[in-house]
Amino acid sequence: MIEIAIVVALHVIGLAMLLSLWRLLRGPTAPDRILALDTLxxxxxxxxxxxxxxxxxxxxxxxxxxxxxxxxxGTVVLSKYVIRRDIVE
Structure with missing residues (x-):
């Protein structure tokens, strides 16, 4: 029974990954893409x-x-770059 639950969860997480990938590629702004990458x-x-x-x-x-x-x-570095346009202080 637990194997069935794991397989169902794997499929649901796979769908979530596809939706995150869609937002990563389509996202209108850079923060949207960073959030989609973090979700991925x-x-x-x-x-x-x-x-x-x-x-x-x-x-x-x-x-x-x-x-x-x-x-x-990666999320910290990308967010810092979007805010300051510079990675190294």
Whole structure:
């Protein structure tokens, strides 16, 4: 029963990723695109964790942790660039 719930959740998160990708490509402003990219990071992390639960392996949890760290750093850098038009102070 839990496997069915994980598969359904994988499909729902996949749909959320497609919608985030659509907003990333179509977004009218730069902050919209940054928010869509951040949402795509979070969806990717959820997808990897669910896939790791489905396969009962721990390697996907480690990959999700790396993506979480890189996603946070990327969002901060992009937001700083949009606000100040300069990354390095």
């Amino acid at each position: 990071y979070v969806s990717t992390i959820a997808q990897l964790i669910l896939f790791g639960m489905y396969l009962n392996t721990e390697i996907y949890f480690e990959a999700a942790l790396v993506i979480a760290m890189l996603g946070f750093f």
